[in-house]
Amino acid sequence: MRFEHEGLAQRVLFGSGEAARAVAEEVERLGSRRVMVVAGASERGLAESVTAGVPVVVHHDEVVMHVPVEVAERARAVAAAHDVDAIVCVGGGSTTGLAKAVALTTGLPIVAVPTTYAGSEATNVWGLTEGAKKTTGVDGRVLPRAIVYDASLMLGLPVAMSVASGLNALAHCVDSMWAPRADPIDRALAGEGIRALRIGLPQVVADPRGLEGREYALYGAYLAAVAFASAGSGLHHKICHVLGGRYDLPHAQTHAVVLPHVLAFNVPNAPEAERRIAAAFDAASAVEGLRRLRTELDAPTALRDYGLQEADLPGAVEAILPVVPADNPTPVDPDNLARLLHAAWEGADPR
Template identity: 50%
Template sequence: MRVLFRSGAVPDAVPDEVALLGLRRVLVLCDDHGLDTARAVAASLGDACAGLHAGAVTHVPVEVADLAVEAAREARADGCVAVGGGSVTGLAKAVALRTGLPIVAVPTTYAGSEMTPVWGLTEGAVKRTGRDPKVLPRSVVYDPLLTLTMPPVGSATSGMNAIAHAVEALYAPDSTPIVALMAEEGVRALAAALPEIVADPSGHDARSRALYGAWLCGACLGATTMGLHHKLCHVLGGTFDLPHAETHAVVLPHVLAFNAPAVPEALAALSRALDVPDPVRELHELGERLGIPRSLANLGLTAADVDRAVDVALGAPYANPRPASADELRAVLHAAWAGERPYGG
């Protein structure tokens, strides 16, 4: 994987990366919100652009993936350029999973999906995930200027989603000292940058530091096994169609509070990164200061949905430093649903 990080990298860098990979006909993927940026990237590619497909949606429904695969085949594409956030990268991964086409990722949010070999598809209200090296992008072009179009709340939820990747990586069963260093630094960078972005969305320096943090957090996710936090968020997204980043932002402090007794080293690392004695409290209150949703109820989940979410979560195994019974999962999800403080009080 090649990673290029430079303000103003687009439009010249993407054609260069496509050429380095020997690609001659690439399909540019995006969602409806990122059409303008994707069109600019497509124009920069000239004759190497075989078409633009704007069909990406959250959680990558299989029928949406099918349409993208068909578009790639009709265009006789030999690669994909994903311009957007995690949904767009996820769609490119679905295409790569079926076709083997290489991906050039151009992130415009702090999702971090571009740094992982993890794919996800939703079918029949169930989100399945897996790992395959062929879905890992071959090149990633980070241009902080592309994140300037994210509104403050969108930036904040995207950044909290990235922080969640690093938090779980700190206590993953296959974490390493290098991953722990990257996770701590990623959390530190994002937690400092996000309030500045909310205060001044046009600030280039804060945007750059946030994207740097997201890069690190995404790499941590790609190197480790996902646990309870990601499992619950996949259930909430795939089964109930809750928004991806917002769901991660709400659930994060609640799962961390549950796991806290079993992960003292992870808590110590987060305390250093956040410069606070209680990282659970700080992550919850950081969300409040950033003005992002603090409850799953605000995202559309009903109280009756909590029991179904518990049942779905119990139906598939996941790694976690502390086992969770049905009642304990219900308590975690109910607290997140109600927007309770995970640290009491």
């Protein structure tokens, strides 16, 4: 066994009902006195309660999916105009992504307070969309200095969005089994992440106001993001980033739909990953374990339900092929990629 593993340095505070106290303490730890709060308009009340003990100088609520460049530029201008010295972001992946876009050019520290299971808060990956192209990169400046995880903030997250977001986290785990920089530590984290999500998400569906399921799902989402940050983007994420940026598809739902197809595509040529994933699902096979969980969750099944047209598929194949990882377990060619995308578009059983 020989590998190199690099962990990311950030503080993680996990405790239900403790967000306001933890955020105030982390801002104080940073020595910040002029804080910008980034939160969508629908999260304004929640953000105000979470940051009640923080010296806030401006609230910024222009949060847009996939972080268009022009939206990022306006947020950067707001930060500069108010002489901001730190950012607190309260929300899902788009909110965290906007905070990262500001940090990318300013170096401002971020305290992230997630309200979904997106996982962006635990990675040093940023993403910006210009025109119909989404560009992603890795930069230490965008990694939040601290994450405050409070499962009670998720109690109002609708079940359908909880499922899609949780399956997005699960996709981080699966891709971390064979992504370009995957190592044994990433695979161990990903396996535990799958196990936690497999336990937590059905509890969220059965009892959306229950804390235990939310905590399991949040714990699993964090492990998934840490594994993904180290392992890098595999085939699944390359597909979803192209589809999201090019066709403006909803992020979490796109991941939820594409995941079973990539899993079925890769596991025949990834026996170790197959065993790990199956064990985490407590199932006879990885594909069967995911199928069983998705059935239990009534998961999204077809990209056509989210605005992708059948006529878009050839262009998607052309855009995805150049970014496919060279060491993907199953070699990718135009024909098998087209079949995978068509199955995901129509909601066919994964093969």
